[in-house]
Amino acid sequence: MSVTAQEIRLRSRPKGWPDDDTFEFATVELPSPGDGEVLVRNTFMSVDPYMRGRMNDVKSYVPPYQLGKALEGGAVGEVVESNVEGTSPGDLVLHNLGWRSHAVVSAFTKLQPIEGVSPSRFLGALGMPALTAYVGLLDIASFKPDETVFVSGAAGAVGNLVGQIAKLKGAKRVIGSAGSAEKVEHLTSKLGFDAAFNYRDGNVTELLAAEAPDGIDVYFDNVGGDHLEAALWSLNTHGRVAACGSISTYNEEKLQPGPRNLHLIVAKRLSIRGFIILDHGDRFSAMMKDVGGWLADGQLVVEETVVDGLDNAPAAFLGMLRGENTGKMIVRL
Amino acid sequence: MSVTAQEIRLRSRPKGWPDDDTFEFATVELPSPGDGEVLVRNTFMSVDPYMRGRMNDVKSYVPPYQLGKALEGGAVGEVVESNVEGTSPGDLVLHNLGWRSHAVVSAFTKLQPIEGVSPSRFLGALGMPALTAYVGLLDIASFKPDETVFVSGAAGAVGNLVGQIAKLKGAKRVIGSAGSAEKVEHLTSKLGFDAAFNYRDGNVTELLAAEAPDGIDVYFDNVGGDHLEAALWSLNTHGRVAACGSISTYNEEKLQPGPRNLHLIVAKRLSIRGFIILDHGDRFSAMMKDVGGWLADGQLVVEETVVDGLDNAPAAFLGMLRGENTGKMIVRL
Numbered sequence: 081m082s083v084t085a086q087e088i089r090l091r092s093r094p095k096g097w098p099d100d101d102t103f104e105f106a107t108v109e110l111p112s113p114g115d116g117e118v119l120v121r122n123t124f125m126s127v128d129p130y131m132r133g134r135m136n137d138v139k140s141y142v143p144p145y146q147l148g149k150a151l152e153g154g155a156v157g158e159v160v161e162s163n164v165e166g167t168s169p170g171d172l173v174l175h176n177l178g179w180r181s182h183a184v185v186s187a188f189t190k191l192q193p194i195e196g197v198s199p200s201r202f203l204g205a206l207g208m209p210a211l212t213a214y215v216g217l218l219d220i221a222s223f224k225p226d227e228t229v230f231v232s233g234a235a236g237a238v239g240n241l242v243g244q245i246a247k248l249k250g251a252k253r254v255i256g257s258a259g260s261a262e263k264v265e266h267l268t269s270k271l272g273f274d275a276a277f278n279y280r281d282g283n284v285t286e287l288l289a290a291e292a293p294d295g296i297d298v299y300f301d302n303v304g305g306d307h308l309e310a311a312l313w314s315l316n317t318h319g320r321v322a323a324c325g326s327i328s329t330y331n332e333e334k335l336q337p338g339p340r341n342l343h344l345i346v347a348k349r350l351s352i353r354g355f356i357i358l359d360h361g362d363r364f365s366a367m368m369k370d371v372g373g374w375l376a377d378g379q380l381v382v383e384e385t386v387v388d389g390l391d392n393a394p395a396a397f398l399g400m401l402r403g404e405n406t407g408k409m410i411v412r413l
Numbered sequence: 414m415s416v417t418a419q420e421i422r423l424r425s426r427p428k429g430w431p432d433d434d435t436f437e438f439a440t441v442e443l444p445s446p447g448d449g450e451v452l453v454r455n456t457f458m459s460v461d462p463y464m465r466g467r468m469n470d471v472k473s474y475v476p477p478y479q480l481g482k483a484l485e486g487g488a489v490g491e492v493v494e495s496n497v498e499g500t501s502p503g504d505l506v507l508h509n510l511g512w513r514s515h516a517v518v519s520a521f522t523k524l525q526p527i528e529g530v531s532p533s534r535f536l537g538a539l540g541m542p543a544l545t546a547y548v549g550l551l552d553i554a555s556f557k558p559d560e561t562v563f564v565s566g567a568a569g570a571v572g573n574l575v576g577q578i579a580k581l582k583g584a585k586r587v588i589g590s591a592g593s594a595e596k597v598e599h600l601t602s603k604l605g606f607d608a609a610f611n612y613r614d615g616n617v618t619e620l621l622a623a624e625a626p627d628g629i630d631v632y633f634d635n636v637g638g639d640h641l642e643a644a645l646w647s648l649n650t651h652g653r654v655a656a657c658g659s660i661s662t663y664n665e666e667k668l669q670p671g672p673r674n675l676h677l678i679v680a681k682r683l684s685i686r687g688f689i690i691l692d693h694g695d696r697f698s699a700m701m702k703d704v705g706g707w708l709a710d711g712q713l714v715v716e717e718t719v720v721d722g723l724d725n726a727p728a729a730f731l732g733m734l735r736g737e738n739t740g741k742m743i744v745r746l
């Protein structure tokens with residue numbers, strides 16, 4: 081069986097913010113799956129901050145997207161045709177060939193559907209963003225009960241889980257920053273954050289200090305820029321920063337100067353540690369045990385911003401970079 | 414017995430570089446030592462970068478110097494009168510009341526003089542600078558044999574030991590930066606550095622990259638500023654930075670922006686970790702065993718820049734901040 085599929089390709093490498101020239105829609109005929117392959121109809125795909133980095137032609141931890149080729153990213157789909165033993169049509173799978181309606185894939189994970197839980201969760205609270213939050217907070221930042229945690233991008237896919245996991249693991253206080261009054265309200269009233277602020281309301285250093293009168297012990301950095309400078313001022317002695325991303329800088333055409341207060345790293349014996357979740361697959365089952373349990377008993381609130389249709393995937397991606405999502409940004413196909 | 418002593422006080426807090434207004438000479442009558450005290454005639458005193466920080470009125474890991482009071486710092490001296498059991502006149506002691514000819518001290522360490530070794534070594538290669546180099550390289554930066562190490566301020570009290578210890582512990586390549594052609598020559602011809610450059614010769618990023626074609630694994634940061642940016646570009650995946658100090662910034666009146674490439678912390682999974690040697694006294698005996706052994710069998714080259722006379726201590730301090738010393742800067746009283 082061959083299939084006519086739609087896909088979105090990288091037409092040109094963006095300088096600064098991606099725009100209409102960045103993306104190109106194409107129709108392709110997919111062949112039947114070969115040995116060890118399955119043909120999948122994608123039902124959900126993920127748009128994530130790291131994808132912006134892959135649009136640049138620079139060597140990094142994942143290779144750049146190729147010009148004229150379909151983009152890639154996390155997707156969940158239903159097997160249409162299988163040439164893999166133990167996998168049958170109708171099976172639910174997780175794989176990395178998103179940005180298209182169908183895909184022939186050889187590398188995939190068979191998923192066990194969970195009654196009453198949308199398969200899109202495997203792209204969020206039961207997937208890579210959850211593992212990122214879990215490993216970053218517990219392993220990279222060595223969070224301990226009774227500590228105060230600050231997380232930026234707190235309404236985002238990773239940030240909201242960082243805050244909730246910290247509370248569930250016994251944090252004294254969890255503070256989040258986000259980009260709108262609605263998100264701030266949401267963090268404190270729905271997700272259990274002790275405090276939150278809108279970083280557009282003024283100087284981030286002052287906004288954070290006001291919410292952290294006793295300082296912070298852990299900063300989970302999703303945004304970089306002035307948030308990192310603010311966190312360095314507020315961090316207590318022996319404080320730790322988990323450096324997860326710097327979404328505020330991804331669309332800058334020119335590198336911007338960093339924080340002016342790095343001297344505090346010595347004086348306060350701080351550590352800043354970067355991580356990439358691909359290195360930490362060994363923690364997946366521990367995460368699933370904890371997070372799966374909290375999901376099952378309703379202690380963890382999960383939210384998604386869902387955009388419909390492959391045609392709208394570029395807009396969903398840009399919206400996510402602008403912070404228009406609350407929780408994980410998902411495209412439903 | 415009372416003694417007439419000379420001491421150097423903090424007259425005013427410097428803005429930017431210290432100058433004549435910063436220091437004040439005074440003569441005081443010291444009383445006989447009380448219970449649990451000894452009267453010491455200082456023979457050597459240390460001038461160190463951290464002292465610049467203590468001249469500012471800011472809360473930090475050590476309290477600021479008090480206006481109108483004598484400065485403090487590491488010193489070695491000879492006991493003149495003792496009210497401490499087990500300590501007698503003539504004993505050699507290490508204590509923290511430098512910047513004066515004599516002192517009445519209650520907190521001191523009795524030293525075992527070493528035949529043929531100047532007591533000033535206890536302020537350098539057998540003291541705090543050596544512990545700083547040892548702990549920073551081995552514990553904070555987790556240096557492993559066959560790695561490439563870059564150290565800034567490489568001709569300084571700590572830097573020269575970092576490079577030598579790295580070589581003695583099996584480094585593949587050790588690269589140092591310093592502020593003159595003479596120092597650079599000295600590092601490679603006398604101290605066993607594989608490469609060195611004069612940071613005044615051009616762009617530090619380019620100078621380092623030229624000497625580190627395969628990148629670096631560890632950066633021992635004594636200077637901050639553009640050296641840190643250069644190191645971030647050159648660091649390999651999973652590279653580590655031991656943040657020991659930022660002497661390039663200590664006399665700045667206004668905080669300067671940091672490196673423009675902190676996004677590499679995530680992409681290369683780097684860690685930057687600050688430390689203060691006061692936290693690591695438990696490693697002193699391990700350091701003494703290693704470094705003492707290398708000193709005894711001549712594998713470690715030790716150098717000092719010695720300035721004579723308490724009157725010249727302010728000039729020695731400023732000279733050290735300007736990088737005029739090779740090896741530890743010592744004032745002989």
